[in-house]
Amino acid sequence: MGYKIPGAAMDRVSLLWRLRRRARRGALCMALFCMTMAVLYTLCAENSVPVTDAIFGVRARTRAQPRAHSIVKVLRGAGAKPMYVDPQKLPGVIPGDPQKPIPVLSSSTHSLESSHKEHSFRSRDREPHGLLSWLVGRPLRRALETILGGRRKSDSLQKGDAELFGTHGALGEIWDDEMSSTMLGKRLKKVVQNYQAMNKYGVKFSGSEGATRRRKLSGPELLCQLKDMVHITTLTPDMEPFAGFPWASQLPPQPLSSDLGPFKTCAVVSSAGSLRNSGLGKEIDSHDAVVRFNAAPTAGFEKDVGSKTTVRLINSQVMASEDHHFLSSSLYSIGTLVAWDPAPYSSDLNEWYNKTDYPIFKQYQRYRRLHPQQPFYILHPSVEWQLWKRIQDNMAEPIQKNPPSSGLLGTVLMMSLCDVVHVYEFLPSRRKTELCHYYQRFSDAACTLGAYHPLLYEKNLVKRMNQGSDRDIYTHGRVTLPGFSTYNCTASILSKP
The missing domain is CATH 3.90.1480.20 (Glycosyl transferase family 29)
Structure with a gap:
């Protein structure tokens, strides 16, 4: 006749097994969390997006400039939701009250990464570098970058800008001092x-x-x-x-x-x-x-x-x-x-x-x-x-x-x-x-x-x-x-x- 484990001992064994499973799940979750944060930090570093902004959905806010609603209406269309960026990334902004932010100087179709259609990014430098960028496939990376704010879904140049900067653009090979x-x-x-x-x-x-x-x-x-x-x-x-x-x-x-x-x-x-x-x-x-x-x-x-x-x-x-x-x-x-x-x-x-x-x-x-x-x-x-x-x-x-x-x-x-x-x-x-x-x-x-x-x-x-x-x-x-x-x-x- 086999030895029977007392009920109290069985409860303790069962509890230990449950704790062990929970510990494994916790370790797995922590590993996944660490991997996710590593991907996040890498993508943010490669796309110059602050990590906190990527997490909380705030795009590089700054208190260095005032709002310029008239410029926003021209650039992004009336009723468009303002988007904020570091003013030093902009070609020129309106100085003023340092306690207020400035909207991005770009239209709703002009992306942070529109440069990928320019001739200067036809080399491999067009793509981000790094171990995780190599491990993660392009479609998944594009999706992650869009979610995290590194890229916007629309990456197309505005027609007028493309005509200026293209191979046969209005800027020509050498700057013309008659530009107006x-x-x-x-x-x-x-x-x-x-x-x-x-x-x-x-x-x-x-x-x-x-x-x-x-x-x-x-x-x-x-x-x-x-x-x-x-x-x-x-x-x-x-x-x-x-x-x-x-x-x-x-x-x-x-x-x-x-x-x-x-x-x-x-x-x-x-x-x-x-x-x-x-x-x-x-x-x-x-x-x-x-x-x-x-x-x-x-x-x-x-x-x-x-x-x-x-x-x-x-x-x-x-x-x-x-x-x-x-x-x-x-x-x-x-x-x-x-x-x-x-x-x-x-x-x-x-x-x-x-x-x-x-x-x-x-x-x-x-x-x-x-x-x-x-x-x-x-x-x-x-x-x-x-x-x-x-x-x-x-x-x-x-x-x-x-x-x-x-x-x-x-x-x-x-x-x-x-x-x-x-x-x-x-x-x-x-x-x-x-x-x-x-x-x-x-x-x-x-x-x-x-x-x-x-x-x-x-x-x-x-x-x-x-x-x-x-x-x-x-x-x-x-x-x-x-x-x-x-x-x-x-x-x-x-x-x-």
């Missing part, structure tokens, strides 16, 4: 018109009214205009109202031009998406000085953009945005920093100090306390509007009444410090693309052609002044400009036919 807003597609044309109608900074300028009747200035004449009329100035402690502030001692005692340079050759490295796969890194690093912009990184992109940074020009929006970690990121601790913030058109320093777009002075003081030894300058706001006047005065149509881009400011800054300046991908090369920045995956033709900034007209000006060949622009996206100190305006004017 009339050549833009319907969407971009409306965007530019809206920005042209705005006048946040109180611009009062009538010098361009007769532009169509004036003789078109030559490249040498434009160079002499910039040399004579745009003066690179930075704030010093003796300037009012700063002289009366205790923190004025944090400002450099001498202007930037006295402390930095002169350099023989300089590289101005734009943040353009067309730098991807350019292989220009070694050439860029061979220059005596290199200027970069805002949050543009070098780590991981050295082959295309190099690693040297002599000057980093940043706008006050980057300094104030929590997303860019200005006070803590090591990105900004290399080289000399130069910050700028647009002032009202006719204001003096007193008015500007009380009416900055973003808290540039508060952030400046905080950063200087953390990095007292790093050279850090603030650009005088008159520089921006001096440069804006030169652009407007040499264009036959009204331009946006907003300050020039950081790219053009940085170019003129280096022309004041260097004998020769090479500007990379400010004028797009054969790699021209709608991809806004080489380090992000956000696409919009306005990043090349302008929206908030008068980019289209800036490029016209630079193309006219270029002393290099069209071949350099086509193959390398490289423009060659002389430094102001080496350019002889008297000889140039006398040699004019």
Whole structure:
């Protein structure tokens, strides 16, 4: 007769088996959860989407910009649900209240990843890289990216934009310095018109009214205009109202031009998406000085953009945005920093100090306390509007009444410090693309052609002044400009036919 297990013992054995099964299920669930999170983090990293945004369905919100309902209606159609992105991914936005977000500058059919239809992504770089991207099939990856917000279902280019950027697009092989807003597609044309109608900074300028009747200035004449009329100035402690502030001692005692340079050759490295796969890194690093912009990184992109940074020009929006970690990121601790913030058109320093777009002075003081030894300058706001006047005065149509881009400011800054300046991908090369920045995956033709900034007209000006060949622009996206100190305006004017 077999031994019978007592009922209490049976209950304990049964309980142990149940606990064991639950433990196995828990371990399996935890393993699946970890795998899911690994996939999520990988996809988010590859598509520049914050993980929390992917989980909670909020697309890269920012508190750095105000709402712009009129622009949204043009770009996305009336009644469309607003979608938010990091303003630094945009070609130009409306500065204002830092407590309010800004809608995306894109239409409902213009996707974050529309660049996959562009010629620059015909290589394998079109697809994300990584172990999980290799393991997960394309259909499943596309579905996951759509769910997680890395891609939107509609990835088609707008017709007008495709006609501009295609192989036989209106932009052509080399930038035409006769480009105007009339050549833009319907969407971009409306965007530019809206920005042209705005006048946040109180611009009062009538010098361009007769532009169509004036003789078109030559490249040498434009160079002499910039040399004579745009003066690179930075704030010093003796300037009012700063002289009366205790923190004025944090400002450099001498202007930037006295402390930095002169350099023989300089590289101005734009943040353009067309730098991807350019292989220009070694050439860029061979220059005596290199200027970069805002949050543009070098780590991981050295082959295309190099690693040297002599000057980093940043706008006050980057300094104030929590997303860019200005006070803590090591990105900004290399080289000399130069910050700028647009002032009202006719204001003096007193008015500007009380009416900055973003808290540039508060952030400046905080950063200087953390990095007292790093050279850090603030650009005088008159520089921006001096440069804006030169652009407007040499264009036959009204331009946006907003300050020039950081790219053009940085170019003129280096022309004041260097004998020769090479500007990379400010004028797009054969790699021209709608991809806004080489380090992000956000696409919009306005990043090349302008929206908030008068980019289209800036490029016209630079193309006219270029002393290099069209071949350099086509193959390398490289423009060659002389430094102001080496350019002889008297000889140039006398040699004019």
